[in-house]
Amino acid sequence: ANAHNEYVYGKALEKITAHDPNVAAYLDTCQEQWSRHMFDPAVCCDHNTTNFVESFNACTKPYRDMPLTEYAKKEVDERTGESRFCYATACGGGEFEVRDAHVNFPIRLSTRSCGCGKWQISGIPCKHALRVIYDQRLNPIDFVSPFFKSAAYKLTYADHVHPMSDPTQWPNFSLPTIQPPVIKRQAGRPAKKRKKGPNEPRKGKRNSNVKCGKCREFGHNSRTCKNGGPSTGPSTSAAAGA
Numbered sequence: 135a136n137a138h139n140e141y142v143y144g145k146a147l148e149k150i151t152a153h154d155p156n157v158a159a160y161l162d163t164c165q166e167q168w169s170r171h172m173f174d175p176a177v178c179c180d181h182n183t184t185n186f187v188e189s190f191n192a193c194t195k196p197y198r199d200m201p202l203t204e205y206a207k208k209e210v211d212e213r214t215g216e217s218r219f220c221y222a223t224a225c226g227g228g229e230f231e232v233r234d235a236h237v238n239f240p241i242r243l244s245t246r247s248c249g250c251g252k253w254q255i256s257g258i259p260c261k262h263a264l265r266v267i268y269d270q271r272l273n274p275i276d277f278v279s280p281f282f283k284s285a286a287y288k289l290t291y292a293d294h295v296h297p298m299s300d301p302t303q304w305p306n307f308s309l310p311t312i313q314p315p316v317i318k319r320q321a322g323r324p325a326k327k328r329k330k331g332p333n334e335p336r337k338g339k340r341n342s343n344v345k346c347g348k349c350r351e352f353g354h355n356s357r358t359c360k361n362g363g364p365s366t367g368p369s370t371s372a373a374a375g376a
């Protein structure tokens with residue numbers, strides 16, 4: 135399954151055939167599902183070498199005319215500018231050597247890799263690779279990972295959150311119940327009072343629930359009372375009883 139190419143795969147399959155021909159026959163019908171050499175190169179492009187260019191072209195075809203994301207566009211432009219100081223030498227077989235100042239970097243277009251590592255890691259050709267791409271009159275967009283093409287970018291953010299069924303409808307599973315974390319007691323006496331929100335009135339404010347001794351109205355006391363006496367206030371129920 136770890137075979138990167140058909141030769142190694144064939145050798146491995148021979149061994150399996152010797153063990154059980156039925157298994158080998160079955161495995162051979164679905165190579166792309168278990169053997170690395172048949173994996174979709176769009177998923178792990180760095181690791182495929184066999185028939186890579188054909189697969190690469192087939193995979194990138196739908197993305198050819200897709201615009202790059204803003205980030206990728208900026209990176210390509212920036213690295214294009216830097217690529218002017220690099221010099222590429224073709225080595226044949228899709229391999230190149232690019233000199234940048236006094237350092238040489240090996241480039242392989244088929245695996246989209248450069249000795250500097252930037253291409254593999256970022257998914258966007260480095261300045262060395264761009265030098266080769268421009269020299270070969272190729273389109274740099276074809277060498278940028280599809281992850282940076284608008285189609286993939288939109289797909290990533292296109293999905294919505296799926297509605298969920300009631301827990302009683304969930305499939306059975308035998309996993310341990312996850313418990314809440316153990317609460318560690320903080321230093322000091324625990325606070326008794328709930329912390330009030332910034333817009334909540336403080337308890338100490340008296341203006342709303344103070345009762346006047348003269349007129350028995352709420353909101354002021356007898357010293358600031360503007361009503362004449364107990365009988366003149368509007369809340370007469372208490373006054374009537376007195």
Ligand SMILES: [Zn+2]
Binds near residue numbers: 239250252261
């Ligand atoms: Zn490079």
Ligand SMILES: [Zn+2]
Binds near residue numbers: 346347349354356359
């Ligand atoms: Zn009053």
